[in-house]
Amino acid sequence: MVIPIEWYLVLSAFLFAIGAAGVLMRRNLFIVLFSIELMMNAVNINLVGFSRLHENLIGQNFVLFTMTVAAAEAAIGLAIVTALYRNRRTLMVDMFDVMKG
């Protein structure tokens, strides 16, 4: 294997950490969704890397499913975004606190 597995893992860790940070600190709902996509990609990198390491295609297969879920998630997420925006006319996440105790 030309590229060591650790490289994949470290890259993935970086992307994941950045994505997580985005989810946690951004107020804009769109950016939050973007960040989630970033985290998913980080996972995909891992899967592909291990697929290469273990010399099989299971990881690659799995990435396909991740993408499926990501697509579905994006579709529904965006639908929720439009519905929310229509009802509340804001997309700042901290404004949505109906469940406040």
Added chain:
Amino acid sequence: MNYVLPLIPALPLVAFFITLFLGKWWLKDSAHWIPILAMAGSFVLSVAAFLAIRGEEHAMVVELWRWIPVGDFQVPIAFQLDQLSSVMLLVVTGVGTLIFIYSKGYMHGDPGYYRFFAYLSLFAFSMLMLVLGANYLLLYLGWEAVGLCSYYLIGFYYHKPSAASAGKKAFLTNRVGDFGFGLGVMLIFVTFGSLDYLHVFEAVEHGGTSEGILLAIGLLLFMGAMGKSAQFPLHVWLPDAMEGPTPVSALIHAATMVTAGVYMVARSSVIFASAPTAMLVVGAVGAFTAIFAASIGLVQNDIKRVMAYSTVSQLGYMFMALGIGAWIPAIFHLVTHAFFKALLFLGSGSVIHSLGGEQDMRKMGGLARKIPFTYWTLIAGAFALAGVFPFAGFWSKDEILGMNFKGGGYIIWAVGLIAAFITAFYTFRLIFMTFWGESRMDPEVEKHVHESPWSMVVPLMVLGVLSVGAGALLGIPPEGGLFAKFLEPVFEPANQILGVHHEAFAAIDVILMIVSLAVALSGVALAYVFYVRRPDDLPQKAGAISQPLYKAVLNKWYIDEIYDATIIRLTIDGSRWLWRVVDAGVIDGAVNGVARLWDIAGRIVSPFQTGRVQNYAVVMFVGLFVIVTAVIVF
């Protein structure tokens, strides 16, 4: 007999259903035909039953089906025909038929006409079940069912609050008595393993049952009898029951239902005979009630209330007789009383009817010439009630007093004699105030006074004849007449236990007869002095002399007020306390308190729930960090 016997109660039941379901839309004003025919049919069948049982040694039992079969508790729907039930059958169906006919005239034009006849039929059915039932549970069934009909009929004019609450009072007071009755029935079952009369009585005769238990059974049963037969202290419902239409008062509250208690004690004669203390209680309560109720009857002004207290008092006589073991005189008095009291009630009903509903005797007077049939039949009834020779009441009352005297119950005899005197007095007070003297009627009412229709007068005349002649026909010689001979087999076992032996008619009987006749006549005479000779001043004077006593009697010895202030008040207040304090306060308070505790806890921690997803995510992230760090470090 197998088919005839069940038919006797079945006929009125069928009449009840037909009248109830078809009465409103179809039968309407002719709703009386079916019940009257059914009742007459029952009477004919009862006569057949009477003929069949005459002279038979043993009772006939017809079982229809098992009513409640559970393990060793087997209660059938079964009818028992013996001499006692035969007598009761004749009284119930006979007097019943007459009163049904009378009701046709009396209730004419009432909006609830069909309803009235339906209730009456149901009552007849229930009463017949009561007297025909072959076990205590069926007796209980009839017992409660007649109470129910009484409830409906007292509250017949249900839109009158007083009528409605009188009905309720009757039912509840009876329930208090039935409380004892029910427990008595259970005790009988637990003791003897059966509720069938024949089985139970045989077991008692056989001996071996502890007297304590028999005493308990007797007292509990008698408690039921006290309720139904309006004996002190459960008598309060009967005078109020006069809110019902007059035929109801005559049939239910004079002739039949209220005598159910007497019937029950007589039926259980074997049990009572084996528990002398119970008999003593029965006699004492009867004697006390006899004089107690008579005293109240003295001063009542409502014509029907006088009758009501008189009924209570006469029922007391019957229990007095039962208490001394004079079973047959008690039943004899029951029969004659049914005749003359029904007559008196129907007669006063006729008076009320002719006066357009007036019941206050102070607003009557001088009616003798205006309604002669009613007057003459009522006179016959009054003499019978007062116990004047040779009217029916004389014979039966005299037997009771005589047997008490001869049995050594001098105190009870004396009490009975005083009560007889009072009875004669108030009876003729009623007659004189109503029919003699000056008219005190409203001129408006007076114009419309009229003799009642034939359907009312004919039953009066029949009952009048019976009140005059039945006593002499059945009761001569005292204690050995036709009636006594007929009933002999039923009470044979009880008499054996008591060790009573029949005595021949003797001089002592004649003396006693003369004494009681003298007492009765002096009562009549005193009434004559008071209300015919000097009606304007003597009654007032007498009242003034005994002012506190008079007031107490006028207010029925304040029994109702005492009950209201004690038992009823306590129950209601106690219940309210249970509801408000225990239920809503303590129990629900505890439940809601637990809920409130959690509510407070929730309020304390709920601010942590900011509703912002990202806050939660950060906390999660911190948690993840802690775990990962922990894994790395350790």
Added chain:
Amino acid sequence: MEFGFAEQIGFRALSLLTFLPSLGALIMVLFMRGRPSAYKATALVASLATFALSVYMLTAFDSSTAAFQFQENFVWIENFGINYHMGVDGISMLMLLLTSFLSVIAIIGSWNYVKDRELAFFASLLILETGMIGVFTSMDLFLFYVFWEVQLIPMYFIIGIWGGARRIYAATKFFLYTFTGSVLMLVATLAVVWWYGKESGALTFDILTLQNAGFPSNIQFWGFLAFFVAFAIKVPMFPVHTWLPDAHVEAPTAGSVILAGVLLKMGVYGMIRFCIGFFPEATVNAVPYIMVLSVIAIVYGAAVSLVQPDMKKLVAYSSVSHMGFVTAGLFTFNQQGIEGSVLQMVNHGILTGALFQMVGFFYERTHTREIKDYGGMARPLPIAAAFFSLFVLGSLGLPGLNGFVGEFLILLGVFQYMKVFAVIASLGIILGAGYLLWMYQRTMFGELTNEKWLSLKDLSAREVLTLVPLAAMSVVIGVWPGPFLEMLHAPSLEIIAKVEPFMAQQHSLVQMASTFLGGF
């Protein structure tokens, strides 16, 4: 023997019976949205078919044996020994009849009662019916628990959505009370199953197996306590009864009918199956306490009923009193007491169901339940008054109507157990006559309090149709209870046989107490 009885009818009768109502609900929800007449008819047909099936099963039912009949047994979750096991004995057969009968009545009775979300209402009723029937047919503890919870939810919605003004409070109270019991029951269930699994090496939730397990004393004690509390809440026994008046007052008529008619019986049924079935020894030891509580419930419920200003609340408290009779009768452990108790459950279902139905009819007309707002109603509503009086009389135990038979048998049973209790319980009967007649007098008799009432319409044909079967049953059981009691002979003897071995030690205690309390 285990599986033989299913062939009596030739098909899986019990499963069909259980799920038929749900099937109806499913059809309604899927295909009949927005068509009231269609889904109402479907609901009626589904419930009628269920009732018809239960009656048909009765014809194939063998009442001479205490064995469970129409059994069906399939493996469900093998690893935990959970089976789909159903079967009925005489007691549950009677309960099934009562359930399917009252469901029909409730559905007809609320034909026009509910105004909004009718579809959901009728579907809830049908699902509720499935839950109730399931409870009475389950022979697997796990299955039983599932159905036990299943019936809770539709009832919660029925009270919470279609109820009166304080419906949320009432529904929550009802749910939390019952659920507290359920959780206790669940814990006890797991404990019992775990113990038996440890002893025998195989987990099983089968009720018949567990009934013969012979648990040791400490398991008996705690298991009994947990199960008993769960069922006592459902009955409800004093002092855990306070959810009942609230739930009844707020529930819509059909809810009250089912609640009083069937749900309360599930508590007693559970006691029979589990408390007595699993823990006979602990049960016998607890009898004096249960008796005291029952007798308190009888008198207390009656006394509190006496002063209720609200008709529905009055009937609700009277249920407490009547159910006190039922529990008192059951734990006498003699044949009269047990059979009277089970019969009284049926009677109470019929009579109280009918009373609630009547109050509902009045409420639909007048929109008030306060007794003081009524008065003289017999004039504008003679037919209603007649029916009302019949049910009132049945309820206060008039001989010839059904209430009497049960009540008398129970009292007879209690009398044999201990006389003092019978005496006190009889006081409850006097009070019973008091509050019922007083209510009747104040509502039906007397002067008309409100001129408006004169224009009220008497019962419609549909309303009469719901009352006639109830009235007929009331009379039939009153004069000929034989066939009903016959179904109970074998099961009641079985119960007695079960507790018999433990009665000896109990007996001395009773006698001690009885001399102490001064029984005759």
Added chain:
Amino acid sequence: MAEKLLFIVFAAFAVAGALGVITRSNVVHGLILLVFTFINVAGIFLLTQAHFLAVIQILVYAGAILVLFAFVVMFLNLREFQQEEQFHRGQKWAVVVLAPVMLAEIVFVVTAVTWSSVGDGFTPEAIAAQGGNVMVLGEQLFTKMLLPFEIASLILLVGMVGAILLAAKEDGESVCLREWDDDDCVSASLVEREV
């Protein structure tokens, strides 16, 4: 060696793009940077001989999904949000501290472990011999993975239905500005004009 170099370049671009995504206040900028990141990840897939995935990454992610995002972003008027605060006030600092520490921990763990291959034999050479990455992957997908594959299609279907249902406007729906306060609600048609 060239591959390693390329990996570092792709990785650096991807990380830089990602950092850009989470720091930009303009959503459109963020979106473009996200596409940029995804393309770089696709490059890494290529380096790993996962040809099919690389293509899909660009087609599905950079193509379909991000176009969807772009649509919505354009559809809604988001300019006004640019003026608002972009980061959570307090939480921002917690994350700035926590995220790098977490990253460090992960990197530490990843590098501390010795990774060994299972060696199933699907080396790039073997795959090439069997007809290439696309062919082998496709074959596996339609044989061994058939059931999950079908389920994935179902998920997509559900997602589609859900999205339509959620985004569809209901008649007479009212719009509330803050909380669920009735006073604050305006009719849907009014908002529609603005949107």
